[in-house]
Amino acid sequence: MSVPASAATGVPPVAAAHRITKRFGVTVALDDVSLTVNDGEVHALVGRNGAGKSTLVSVLTGLLAPDSGTVEFGGGPAPALADREAWRQRVACVYQKLTVIPTLSVAENLFLNRQGRGLISWGALRRRARELLDTWEVDVDVQAPAERLTVEQRQLVEIARALSHGSRFIILDEPTAQLDGQAIERLFARMRSLRESGVTFLFISHHLDEVYEVCDTVTVMRDARHIVTSPVAELDKQALITAMTGEATGLIDLGADRPAPDRGGEPALSVTGLGVPGVFEDVSLTVAPGELVGLAGAGGSGKMAVGESIVGLRRAASGTVKIGGATPRPGSVPAALRAGLGFVPQDRHKEGLVPGLSIAENATLTVPERLGRFGIVGPRRRDELGALAIDDLDIKAAGPEQPVSALSGGNQQKVVMARALANDPKVLVLMQPTAGVDVKAKETLLGTASAAAAGGAGVLVISDDIDDLRPCDRVFVLFKGALVAEMPKGWDDHELIAAMEGIRD
Amino acid sequence: MTDTQTALAAPARGRTTAPRLARLRDLALVPAIIVIGIVGYFVNPVFLHWDNLVNVLQQQSEISLLVLAEALVLIAGRMDLSLESTFGLAPGVAAWLVLAPGITHGLGWLSGAWSIPLTLAVGLVIGWVNGLLIVRFRLNGFIVTLGMLIVLRGLLTGISGGKTFFNLPSSMIYLGNAVWLGLPASIWICLVLYAVAIAVTGYTRFGRALYAIGGNADAARAAGIRVDRVLWGTLVVASLLAALGGLLLTGRLASVAASQGNGAIFTVFAAAVIGGVSLNGGKGTIFGAFTGILLLYMIQNVLTLAGVPAQWIGALNGAIILVALIISRITSGQAQE
Numbered sequence: 001m002s003v004p005a006s007a008a009t010g011v012p013p014v015a016a017a018h019r020i021t022k023r024f025g026v027t028v029a030l031d032d033v034s035l036t037v038n039d040g041e042v043h044a045l046v047g048r049n050g051a052g053k054s055t056l057v058s059v060l061t062g063l064l065a066p067d068s069g070t071v072e073f074g075g076g077p078a079p080a081l082a083d084r085e086a087w088r089q090r091v092a093c094v095y096q097k098l099t100v101i102p103t104l105s106v107a108e109n110l111f112l113n114r115q116g117r118g119l120i121s122w123g124a125l126r127r128r129a130r131e132l133l134d135t136w137e138v139d140v141d142v143q144a145p146a147e148r149l150t151v152e153q154r155q156l157v158e159i160a161r162a163l164s165h166g167s168r169f170i171i172l173d174e175p176t177a178q179l180d181g182q183a184i185e186r187l188f189a190r191m192r193s194l195r196e197s198g199v200t201f202l203f204i205s206h207h208l209d210e211v212y213e214v215c216d217t218v219t220v221m222r223d224a225r226h227i228v229t230s231p232v233a234e235l236d237k238q239a240l241i242t243a244m245t246g247e248a249t250g251l252i253d254l255g256a257d258r259p260a261p262d263r264g265g266e267p268a269l270s271v272t273g274l275g276v277p278g279v280f281e282d283v284s285l286t287v288a289p290g291e292l293v294g295l296a297g298a299g300g301s302g303k304m305a306v307g308e309s310i311v312g313l314r315r316a317a318s319g320t321v322k323i324g325g326a327t328p329r330p331g332s333v334p335a336a337l338r339a340g341l342g343f344v345p346q347d348r349h350k351e352g353l354v355p356g357l358s359i360a361e362n363a364t365l366t367v368p369e370r371l372g373r374f375g376i377v378g379p380r381r382r383d384e385l386g387a388l389a390i391d392d393l394d395i396k397a398a399g400p401e402q403p404v405s406a407l408s409g410g411n412q413q414k415v416v417m418a419r420a421l422a423n424d425p426k427v428l429v430l431m432q433p434t435a436g437v438d439v440k441a442k443e444t445l446l447g448t449a450s451a452a453a454a455g456g457a458g459v460l461v462i463s464d465d466i467d468d469l470r471p472c473d474r475v476f477v478l479f480k481g482a483l484v485a486e487m488p489k490g491w492d493d494h495e496l497i498a499a500m501e502g503i504r505d
Numbered sequence: 506m507t508d509t510q511t512a513l514a515a516p517a518r519g520r521t522t523a524p525r526l527a528r529l530r531d532l533a534l535v536p537a538i539i540v541i542g543i544v545g546y547f548v549n550p551v552f553l554h555w556d557n558l559v560n561v562l563q564q565q566s567e568i569s570l571l572v573l574a575e576a577l578v579l580i581a582g583r584m585d586l587s588l589e590s591t592f593g594l595a596p597g598v599a600a601w602l603v604l605a606p607g608i609t610h611g612l613g614w615l616s617g618a619w620s621i622p623l624t625l626a627v628g629l630v631i632g633w634v635n636g637l638l639i640v641r642f643r644l645n646g647f648i649v650t651l652g653m654l655i656v657l658r659g660l661l662t663g664i665s666g667g668k669t670f671f672n673l674p675s676s677m678i679y680l681g682n683a684v685w686l687g688l689p690a691s692i693w694i695c696l697v698l699y700a701v702a703i704a705v706t707g708y709t710r711f712g713r714a715l716y717a718i719g720g721n722a723d724a725a726r727a728a729g730i731r732v733d734r735v736l737w738g739t740l741v742v743a744s745l746l747a748a749l750g751g752l753l754l755t756g757r758l759a760s761v762a763a764s765q766g767n768g769a770i771f772t773v774f775a776a777a778v779i780g781g782v783s784l785n786g787g788k789g790t791i792f793g794a795f796t797g798i799l800l801l802y803m804i805q806n807v808l809t810l811a812g813v814p815a816q817w818i819g820a821l822n823g824a825i826i827l828v829a830l831i832i833s834r835i836t837s838g839q840a841q842e
Contacts, residue, residue, distance in 0.1 A: 084729045099727055101720035103787040104713075112717055112728040119708040 011039050012075030014169045014200045015091060020059055020069035029055040030066070031224040037169065042191060042201045044211040044232070047221035048244055048410075048438035053204055056221070057171055060202075062087035073169070085165075092162025093171040094155055096178070096436075102147035106133075109146050110161050136160045136194075152183040156190070163199070171202040176210060177436045180299020180464060181500070188214045206438055207465075208240055220244055245440055258454045261291035261473060266325055268458025269427040271310060274319030279305045280481035283319070287427065287458035292450065294469035295462040297478035298500045304346050306478065307431045307462045311343040312336040313351070324426040337366055342425030344416050346432045346462075352416040353404050360386025360400035363418040389418035394444050410441030417445055421452060428452050428459045434468055446471055466493060533781060534796035537832050541803045549810040557806070559688065565802035566695035567592075567681075567757070569795065570750030571766075571773045572780075573702055574743035576794035579777055580706065581739050582719035582786025583639065586650040588747040588773065590657035591631050592766030595748035596755040597661045599623035599677065600670035610666045617674025621752065624677075628748025631657065632741035640737045654770070662763050671760040681756015691753040698746070702791045715739060719786025775826040776801055800829055 015037045022030040030052050037043045047053050058064040060071060062081055071078040079086035100109045107122075107129035108115075115125060129142040138156040140149065149157065155175055162170050172191075176184045191201055191214055203215055211218055212232060220227040220243040227243045228235070235243075267286040275281040280302035287293045297303035308314040310321050315331025328335035336343075345351035353362050360383045367385075386400030393414040397407060404415050413433070420428060430449060434442040450471050453459045461468055469475050477485040477499040485499040545552035571588050578585045599620040604611025615623070635653060639646040683690040706712035714735045717725035726732050755761050774784075780797025782789030804825045805818075813821060834840075 084727075088729075098721060099724045101717050101724050101787065103720040104716055108713065112725070113710060113714065113730050115710055115713060119704070120710070120713065122708075 013037055013072075014039050014074060015060060015202075016072045017056065017060060018070045018072070020056070020066045020071070022055055022059065022064065022066050028224050030059070032069075033221065033224070033226045034069075035060075035219055035226065035229070037200060037202055038217070040195060040198060040200055041216040042195055042203055042214055044215035044218040045202055045204045045221065046206075046208070046211060046218060046240070046244060047227075048440055051221040051244075052224040053221055054173070055224075057093060057173060057202075057204070060171065061091055061093045088162075088165040089167055091169045091171065092158075092165060092167045093173060094158045094162070094175060095173050098154070099158060100146040100149075100154060103145060105143050105145055106140055106149070106157055107142040109157065110142075110164065132164050133157075133160055136163060150183075151178045152187070155187070159190075159194075168198055169200045169202070171204070173204050174206065174436060175203070176205060176207060181497075182298065184210070206436065208237055208439075211240070212237070241439060244438075258292075258450055259290065261288045261453070263288040263291070265289070267322075268324055269310070269429075269460060270322040271306075272320050272322075274306065274309055274316050274321065276302075276305055276309060276314065276316055278481075280478065283478070283483055285476055285483070287460050289426070289456050289458050290453055291474070292453045292459045292461065292472045294472035294475035295460060295478060296466075296469055296475055296496060296500055298502075299464070300480075301478045301500070302481040303462050303478045304431055307343075307346070307429055307460070310336075310460070311341060311345075311429050313345065337423065340423070340426035341429065342366070342420035342423055342427070342457075343429040344413075344420045344431055344433050346435070348409075348413055348416050348435075352419075353412060355405035356403055358386065358401045358403055359390065359395065359397055359407070359415055362404050362415050363389045363400075364422055366419055367422045385422070389415070389422075393418055393448060410437035413437050413445060414441065417448055421448070425452075425457055428457050429462070430459065430468075431462045432465075433461065433463065434465055442467065466496065469496075531781070531790050531792050532796075534779070534793070534800050534832075537829075538796060538800055538803060541800065541807060545803065545807040545810065548807055552807060552810055557810075559692070561799075561802050561806045562692045562695075563689045563757070564806075565798055566689070566691040567750045567754040568769055568772065568776075569695050569798045570698065570746045570753070571769060572776045572794050572798045573699060573791065574746035574750075575770075575773045576777050576780070576782050576789065576791055577702065577706070577715065577739055577746075578743050579782050579784060580719050580786065580789060581715045581736055582722065583646045583736065583740070584650060584784070585635065585740060585743055586647070586770050587631065587635065587653035587657055588650075588743060589766040589768070589770040590654045590661070591628055591744050591747040592751040592754070592769060593761070593764070594631070594657045594661045594751075595624045595627040596620075596677070596751045597665060597670065597761045597763075597765070598627045599752075600673055600755070600761045601664045603674055603677075604670060604672065609668060609670050609672065610664060611670070617676055620674055620677040621680075624748050624752045625745060628745040629741060631748075632744030633737075635744065636737035636740040639740065640733050658767065661765075665761070665763045667763050669760050669762045673755065673759060673761070677752070678756045678759050681753045681758070691757065694749070694753065698749075699791060699795050706791050711735065711738075716787055719783075719788070721787070772798075772801065772822075772826070775830070779826070779829045779832075797829075801825060804829065 013036045017033065017035045020030050020033045033052065033056060035056065045053055055064065059066050062078065065081055073090040101112065107126045110129045110132060111125055126142050133140060133142065136159070138160050140153050140157060146154065159170060175187060179187065195201065205211060215232050217229065218232050218235060218240065219229040220240065222244060268289045269287040271286070272284050274283045283306050285293065295303050295306065305314060309316040312328065312331055312333040312335060320327055321330065323336065323339040323341050326339045328339040364382050364385050383400040389395065390397055390400060395411050395414045397411060404412055407415070417433065428449065433445050433449065437445065446468065449459050449461065461472060463469060473489050475487045475491060475496065476483055477487070477496065479500065479502045487496060542553060551557055571592060574588055575585060601610065602612055602615050602623060603617050603620050605613035631653070635650060638644045638649045680690055680694065685693050706715060714725065714730045717728065717730055718732050718735060722732055751766060754765065776798035777789070777794050778784065779800065780789065780795065781793035805822065808818070808821055
């Protein structure tokens, strides 16, 4: 792996922020932060939710003016804020949220607002788009509407668009959050090959393993301040976590003191012969009261579909789901909830939250009967329950009446978790419970799951993140729609990943 | 690191035929129009006579300009309800200012030659005010234009005293009455404006900016499109088109009724949606909108030829909209938004 040598050879850094301070009202979002990204490196920017990473990115991309401090590109001062084109030639950012126009074709998205003078020649535009994508070896149909791209393809198109503006410095804001394992590997391979051809990356991620896998340098931010910048090789994982959290605690072994589940009696959740044609087949598993069970599988293995069929978001073609001995009507979420199920859906933005409503309203959406009789919602009772959730899950918020859209990702996910727990479920199904949340929030969320199990609920965790599966008593592995392995606690990472990828020894 | 990694590619979807299908979706209503033509022929062979077809085209030419205006606004992701009132008020103000006081509520301040510029100027001002409130002051567009709809209608009733302006100057009647090259001028104007709009929305940066803004305004802004300016301009153009449409109807009827355009906005929205324009913005074509309004008027014409009693036309009009909506849902295969 080539080591960036720009510091030694005197090449000016691709981008540098000097002593940036930015305030929003009374909140200090950036406090005297400096960052130097050297030519040709992959630079990781890590920090917990709310550490100031997004604000720093906004300053670096010219979307926000800092209160004080300066930004430089290649040794020269940053262009004026209004000169978007000049910024785009220096830096590009691939955000988590959509920055393409879903209804327009890939070709048009690539050359939006620079289609050329006069009447647009669609043939020429498509040809230019195809040439551009071919140059960077992105295999996407330029005529397809952007809404039909996968997350992975969309990211590649956005990277190609950034490169076509002439920028050789690209910020990737949590690019792996919505990708499965194989797509992440492909993204990393591409980042490495682009680095070989002179592209510099600032890479933002919550997954520390990824930092070690693909990055040369890492910068840690905490509480709006720059904490440390160091070559990745010189900072071990423990030190990195300490820098992020400010405490000398690592990942605690969660739920180690949980009582052993009682597998003798009636299972909390029992799934028999569940199947959806073409997605998964004949999935049978049980979860005992007090037990934490994991379900792992690569992207496309159908594990999320299994979860959705259990909770009623999707209707299985065959098989039965029993929740605490009862059989709720298949394909009905209300029936599953009545039977004693709580769940965290996989995408909190899409299925988990109503962004404009308050924490209390979101946390109690599933339990209107607890708020008052005859369909009347008692606001005081609701806010009490909301306040309880804020305490229990350590949600960082002004109060139960704050809208969830104002919370950071980790705290939003805690609200979703609070809602799943609101009806004291006998069975808890968690799909991607820690997607896009920081180390600390992850601990709280998994700790809550363990506590629910300790309290007698059966918990099923379905996740791409192996850390989520660690507290589990057993882990099932799904490969191409079929259960291929069951591993007791103490499994080996390599063994699990091999089973997920379908490699049998 | 090796070079072989550059050969890695995202999973290919293949070069599918999807875009060609997308283009076909523009033509989704063409089969329905042909079917109505055939049905109409069997109901009454007069339907397919040249004179009758010209008649249908002329009848829909004025309101089709409203549909064109609304389609532009919808593609940019907004709505303008006030167009139907502009349709009446713009020629109404012109008539008010040029007609001599006497039988009607005229002021007689200006000569008849001013009537066309006045009509268009009123449209321009209304569009500019809509833009001021929606784009500059960030008021809710739906409610702003609903308020404008009521205010403008009230203004027309006020200046006309609730009566009809007639005895209009010849310049005001000309466009709605003239025949150019064997076809009524209003058909020519309608077809030419549609052709221009199809070219602009399909082949110019301004036109594509409308789709970009309607599809994802933030992304459009990030791409350097002056979102506010384009939206404001679109609202002005839409009101201008509505004023012109009103002028054509005024010419054809040689009068401006206080109720001119009243209730038309529902038909306009229905035609746009039937023609495949999304109420959520960013989707649909001007050609599609044209086929939408054409289909509605053809069906109405067939019903008239079939001798449906006038008392039933209202109920049938509503039913037609629903049926046309269902037909377009089936032929396009796309969920309507």
